[in-house]
Amino acid sequence: MSLHTDTLSWLGQHTQHEVEYRQALEESFQHIVPIVNANEDYKKHNVLQRLITPDRVLQFKVEWEDDTGTCRVNQGYRVQHSNILGPYKGGTRFHPSVNTSVLKFLAYEQSFKNALTGLALGAGKGGADFDPKTASKSEIRRFCKAYMRALQPYIGANSDVPAGDINVSDTELGYMFGEYLKNQKSFDGVLSGKPIQLGGSEYRVQATGSGVIFFTEEVLQSHSNALEDQTICISGAGNVALHAALKAIEKKAKVKTLSNSRGFLLNEKGISASDIRWLLTEGQNAENALSALADESEAEFIKDQSPWCIDSTIAMPCATQNEVDEQEAKDIVNHGALFVVEGANMPCTQKAVQYFKQHKITFVPGKAANAGGVILSGFEMQQNAAMRYQSEQTLEEELKAAMKNIHEQCVQEGKNSDSDIIDYERGANVAAFRKLANAIVATAY
Ligand SMILES: NC(=O)C1=CN([C@@H]2O[C@H](COP(=O)(O)OP(=O)(O)OC[C@H]3O[C@@H](n4cnc5c(N)ncnc54)[C@H](OP(=O)(O)O)[C@@H]3O)[C@@H](O)[C@H]2O)C=CC1
Numbered sequence: 001m002s003l004h005t006d007t008l009s010w011l012g013q014h015t016q017h018e019v020e021y022r023q024a025l026e027e028s029f030q031h032i033v034p035i036v037n038a039n040e041d042y043k044k045h046n047v048l049q050r051l052i053t054p055d056r057v058l059q060f061k062v063e064w065e066d067d068t069g070t071c072r073v074n075q076g077y078r079v080q081h082s083n084i085l086g087p088y089k090g091g092t093r094f095h096p097s098v099n100t101s102v103l104k105f106l107a108y109e110q111s112f113k114n115a116l117t118g119l120a121l122g123a124g125k126g127g128a129d130f131d132p133k134t135a136s137k138s139e140i141r142r143f144c145k146a147y148m149r150a151l152q153p154y155i156g157a158n159s160d161v162p163a164g165d166i167n168v169s170d171t172e173l174g175y176m177f178g179e180y181l182k183n184q185k186s187f188d189g190v191l192s193g194k195p196i197q198l199g200g201s202e203y204r205v206q207a208t209g210s211g212v213i214f215f216t217e218e219v220l221q222s223h224s225n226a227l228e229d230q231t232i233c234i235s236g237a238g239n240v241a242l243h244a245a246l247k248a249i250e251k252k253a254k255v256k257t258l259s260n261s262r263g264f265l266l267n268e269k270g271i272s273a274s275d276i277r278w279l280l281t282e283g284q285n286a287e288n289a290l291s292a293l294a295d296e297s298e299a300e301f302i303k304d305q306s307p308w309c310i311d312s313t314i315a316m317p318c319a320t321q322n323e324v325d326e327q328e329a330k331d332i333v334n335h336g337a338l339f340v341v342e343g344a345n346m347p348c349t350q351k352a353v354q355y356f357k358q359h360k361i362t363f364v365p366g367k368a369a370n371a372g373g374v375i376l377s378g379f380e381m382q383q384n385a386a387m388r389y390q391s392e393q394t395l396e397e398e399l400k401a402a403m404k405n406i407h408e409q410c411v412q413e414g415k416n417s418d419s420d421i422i423d424y425e426r427g428a429n430v431a432a433f434r435k436l437a438n439a440i441v442a443t444a445y
């Protein structure tokens, strides 16, 4: 692979300490650099450097009051990566691991994902190094409101529309939207993933997980297979994991595992839909919902281990970045998986992905498979702008069609002349990059 020397040295200078961001760049470069090298316009317009440099990285102070009346300070961020295809768009993560590297990688991946959706969506990502796991419910509420006070000068329904991500659900978005309404005195679709009562969309909560399963169905069909009777190991037990599990069970697949940061839940006979519904409702109040469920059902909770040592035909990492490294990839392959579909953002390291490809496992990157969430966010923006709301059934049908369309783009760019296995990673990178690069060229400089 030949890369412009100046881009390489630029990367070295600017991403030296940004491990996750550099990882995401390198992952995409393997597929997009040859395209740049073969295109005089892309070289002249310096599309690579312009694409990988975020428009801006905002960092701000979030001051909030804890339950003892003491003032606490956290770092808040919003990475506005690119508005070349539409308003900046992407989620908000509250987690102690949040920093500029993590958010720059997420915002960069979001650019590719949002380009694949075909909707008018630019890309961004934000959050704070706040840990809701160590906070009370009222502290979380006060933090959300303080976060919105600090963020609101930089967002708007036509400029930047944040949504949720790890530890930020419709509840937190409701607190933030309430604060925005109080201060701005204007009802704008400035957030997506809001509670339905506040102009949120039906089906946004389910969309990412369901979308992963719709995409998986397309993948299986392209490989002369179907979801019925597949066995699936899922990691995570949050929004994406639980809704993917529920949709997979509805399609008659067997979901054997879920996991959290303390271990994993195993039911060899298949976790039931009613167990998942319990996790989505009452389970939210349990200290460790997965072990509480194990106590009440046939399942067991295995402490301090990940679910990849269980036999399955499909592995679906839906928790967080880099949860699957080479060793976990070996476990996944040794336990029979033929397909790996990422529900989380970049849960597999590059070594893991290489291992899957060497062993002829079909690998689907999150930027394609988990696009359902942002697609429903795009639909929420359309509904807010039109002040007209659509039914759950209509939105689910539209999501299914949108996931099928992303699948077709990936196949178009990812099919191999010498193998039946589609390279979805190359397909997603190349299809998204062409849209972004052509838009950059059209803006001139
Ligand atoms: N929500 C959405 O619409 C979208 C989310 N995504 C991506 O999907 C992934 C999951 O997001 P989401 O489900 O919304 O988040 P949630 O906060 O709802 O759930 C996250 C889950 O992952 C687990 N988890 C987090 N960190 C770790 C870790 N280091 N080790 C093991 N388990 C961990 C959590 O366990 P615990 O509670 O113990 O921490 C929890 O079960 C993220 O990568 C996110 O960026 C992608 C597209 C859209």
Ligand SMILES: O=C(O)CCC(=O)C(=O)O
Pocket: 089, 090, 091, 092, 110, 113, 161, 162, 163, 164, 165, 192, 193, 345, 370, 371, 373, 374, 375, 377
């Ligand atoms: O709904 C959105 O705006 C973004 C969802 C998200 O953060 C993601 O796709 O990773």
